Amino acid sequence: MTTRFNNLPTLKVDAGEKVPFTYKGKKFYGAKGDTIATALYANGIRIYARSLKYHRPRGFYSMDGECSNTMMEVDGVPNVRTETTYLKPNMVIKEQNVKGSADKDMMGFMDKMDWAMPAGFYYDVMHKPAKIWPIAQKQIRKAAGIGALSPDYIMPGKYDEIYPNCEICVIGGGPAGMTAALAAAESGKRVILMEVRPWLGGNFEYRSAKYADGMSYNERAVQLAKEVEACENIRVFLSTANVGVYNNNLVTGFQIGEEKDVFTERYVEIRANSVVVATGCIERPLLFDNNERPGVMQAGTALRMATTYGLLPGKRAVFSIGHDLGLEAAVTLFDLGMKIEMLADIREDGQDPELEKAIQARGITLLKGWVAATANGRKQVQSVTMTTVDGTVSRDIECDLLVASAGFTPLTGPLVVNQAKLKYDSHTNFFLPTDIPERMYAAGRLLGYEDGASIEASGRVAGYEAIGDAAKADAAKKALSELPGPARGCKLINAPVKGRKSFICFDEDTTIKNVKQSIDKGFDVPELIKRFSGAGLGPGQFGIPGHNLPLYTAKYQAQPEVKIRPTTVRPPLVPTNLATYAGTNHNMFKITPIDDLQKKDGGIFRNIGVWQRARYFSNDLTCKAEIENVRENVGMLDGSTLGKFRIHGPDAEKALQRVYISDMSKCKDGRVKYTAMCNDDGCVIDDGVVIKNGENDYYFTTSTGRAGQTVEWIRYHTRYDGWDFSIVNLTDSMGVINLSGPNARKVLEKVTDTDVSNEGFGFSEYKEFSIGGIPVRAMRLGFVGELSYEFHVPSSYMKSLWLMLWEAGKEFNIMNFGVEAQNVLRMEKCHIILGQETEQRTNLLDAGLGFLWARKLSEWKKVGAVALRQAEGDESRLTLVGFKMENKHRAPRDGALIVDDKVRGYIATARDSFALGEAVGMALVEKHMSKVGTRLSIFEDECNGNLIYGKVVPMPFYDPEGKRMKM
Amino acid sequence: MALTLTCPICGERNGYEFRYGGEEKGPRPEEDGLTPEKWVEYVHMNECKAGVQEEWWFHRDGCGSWFKTFRDTTTNLEQKQEG
C-alpha cells in the first residue's frame, strides 16, 4: 500500500485504521474513510474497468459519479459507483464488463474496431436482411452491457423513508449553501440543508489555499460548518443526494446510512416553502485523444485524492487546465511532493495574479495557450503530446499523471427538473438558469462565482430571498455587487486533433468523430445526437458530455451561441437503487386474533386483501376432508377479517337508507337482515348483514375487502345532508368464529345455558348471550348451507372462545375449515361472493340480488337506485347462472371463457363437488343463454383448442329447499 | 405530486393522506322525473377545468372527514379562500 499523508488538516481518512476488503478474490486493506475507489488506488489499482463498446481501459477520472469508469460489483450488487461509495469492512469487490480482467481484457481488440462501428451502426447495419438482427442482437448483448444481476436476487440492507417539512430547503452544503441556510435561519424558520457528501464544506473543504489573511479555505469551511451545526433550526441531511425537485417545491433525495443508522439507504421527500439550489459545479472535461486513459484525471479529483484521502495521485504530472482551480491544484500538489513536468493553461490571460506568483515562486513554468493533444501509453498514461491551442507547435512530455480539465459545469439539475430554463452565457461559458420557478433561488458557484467571498455573499442573498426578507436581501445584494463577479469561463472544448479517440461520453464510448457522424446524418441538435450516438445515455446521467455536447454541436455547425441548447434533464438526477424507492417493507398484512392457533393447526396461509388468512388445512388443495366434515359433522372457521361496524346517532337509519339498497326501516329486533350496497351505477360493491340494537343504533358487517372504505363511502354519500350519526369501525376490535355443520348445535349446547334450540334461536335470528362468561353476539346464518352459528366477540376473547368450542366439539369430530373449503361449500349453495361472482360491471339485478331492492323508496335517493331503474329489462346484460359439466368431473378454471362465435360470458367459480358427485359452478352469461338447459361451450388455455361443455341448471345445487341450514 | 391540502380539522397536511372525491356538483338530484341524461350528467360528467375548481377531498389517513377545497389544476396548488 502506498504511503499516505497523515497530518493534513483536510484529511478525511484515518490511515492508522485499516479496513479489510476483497478485490478479485484477494485480500486488501484500505483506510477508514476511504471510498472504494480511493482504497483501490492506494493499493496500486489503476485500471478499474473496460468501456462498454470498445473495451478500452478506464481509470479513476472523476469523484462525484460523473462517469461509469469506476463502477464495479460490490457484495453482489452490480454497477456500484465506487468513487462515491464508502468502503466498509469485508466488502467483496469485482470488476465488470471484462473477459479475463480489466488489466488484460480479451475483448481489448474491440478498440481497433471503431471504424466498423460508426455512430448508430446498429440502426444502420444490422437490420438488413431482417433475419440477421436476432443473431446480431445476441452477440451485441454478450459483448456490451455492464453488470449482471440474477433474476432472483434480493437486495440486502434495510431501506427506509422520511417525509420532513420545512420552510426553506437548501440543496448543497458548500459555502453558498451554508451561508444561505444561516441567513434563512436568522428568521427562526425551519431550514433543511442537504449535502451529498458525508461532510459540509463543498469546494472549500478540500482546499488548503488561502481564503483570506490567516485563514485557508478549509478553515473557513470548518468555521461555517460549526455555525450551521450550532444553529438549532437548521436540520442537516448529510450523505444525501438530491434526486428531483417537483412542482410546489417538493424535494426528493436519498440518504446513505452511517454505521449507527438503522437504514442502509433511505428515501427523503421534503416539502419546502422555498428552495435554494447551491449545488456548485463539476468539471467540464477537456477533449483530446485518449482523454479517458487511466492516468488522466480531473483537477479536483487529483487535488481531493491528495488533500481528502492522503494519496498522491502520481509522481510526475502534466497539467492541462483552463481555470484557476487547476493552477491552485498544481501548487498544492507540488507542495505535497509532486513533480510538475509541465503546467499548461488553455487561457492566454485572466489568471489570478497571486496564483501566478505562487507558481513562479516554486519554479514551475506556466505555459499559457497550451493544451494536451494526445495521451500516450497503451494501458496507462506514459507521456503526453502537448500542443499550442492553434496546433502549430507540439512537444512530448513523459509523465505518469495528466491532470486535464477545460472548465466547470454548473449543476443546474435541481432547477431544470423544476421547469427552470437554461440560457447560454458567453462570459461564463455556462448554461445559466432563467425563468426560475416561484420561491426557488440559485446561489454560489453554479452562477459562475469563483471568489470565496462572492460565493458566500450570493448564498446570503438567496437565503434572505428565500425567507422573503426584502431589506436584508437588498443589503446582501449590494454587498455582493461590491465583490468580484462571475469568473470568465474558458471556452475551449477540444484540442486541435481530429477526435477519432477523443471521448465526449465515456459511458457510451462516444467520440467527437461519432458526434460529427451524427450531425452529418442530419441529427443536428443535442437531443437527437444523444439518442443516435448514445452520448449521455449512460449511468453518469450526462455528467461528462452534458456541457460539452451542446457546445461542440454549435461549434461544429458554426452556430451563433444563442442557439445552443443543452439536452433536457429529468429525475433521477443521480442513479438511485429501486430498493431505496421501495422504502420500508410495504408487505405488511393484518393477522387475526387467533392467527397463532390457525398456524399451529396446520393452516396454509394466503394474502387476502390486507389480511393473511388460512386458506387450506392440508396439502390436499381440494379440501375434501374439510368440506366433508362440515357437511357431516362440524367445522370451525376464523372469520375475523369480516368488516364490522356500529352506526348510531339520531340520523343513523337515514344514512343506512341511503347506502343500502333495501328498506332499512324493516330491520327487526332479534333478526339478521341480509342486504347489499351498490354504487351510483347500480353495480354491487358490498353485501353483509345488519342488526338493529336499538333506535338508530345498528351493528353491520361488510365483506373483508370493503371494510377499509366503508366509513368513507357512507360519509361521502351523505355529505350534503348534514345528518347526525357516528360510525365506529370495529373490524379489528371484534373477532368472528363460524361454527357450521349438523353437529353445531350439540357443540354449542355444551358451552352455554341459553336456549339455542331451533325454537329458541331460529334461522336468521340474532341473540346476545354468554359462553363461559364471554359476551357473544350470535347470528344464525347459512352461508355454507348447513346449520351454522356466527359468533362476534371482542378480539381479546377470541382465543378463549375458540378453545372452549374446540374442546366441546372434540366428541363431535370438530375440525378446522379454511377459506377454500368455505368457498366450495357456499358455491354448492349458490351463495355469491362479491368479486368472485361479480366484477366491476355486475349490477344488483345481474347478480340475482334484485329481491333485496326496495325500488319504491325514491325519497331516500338510494345509491344505485336510479341506475338500476334504467338497467331493468336491459337484455344486453350478463346474468348469473348455475351450470353442470357434461364430463362429470371436469370443472373449468375460474375465469374460463364461455364462447360461441364470440365471447358470451365467463366462469365465476366452478369445482368438482364432493357432495354432488360432479363438477358444478356459477357463470356470468348473456341473458339469452341463461335459460335452464342451455348448452355452454367453455374455452380455457388448458383445453388445447378442444372446448369443454356444460349446461345451465337451476340454482342452488345443494339442498335446494334449504332444510339443512334451517334445522 | 407535491400537493398539500388543508383539512378543516387537522390543518395543512401532505396530499398523500387524502383521497380525491370529485368536483363539487351539488347534492344528489331529486329522483322524480330525473332523465337518464341528467343523471349521467350529474354522476359522470366533469368540467375538468384548467384553473381553479372546487372539489371534494377525504382525509383518509387522518380524521376521516370529507371537505371541500379549491385547487388550481394547472399548478396543483390549493387556493386558500379568505375567511
Ligand SMILES: [Zn+2]
Ligand atoms: Zn383531517
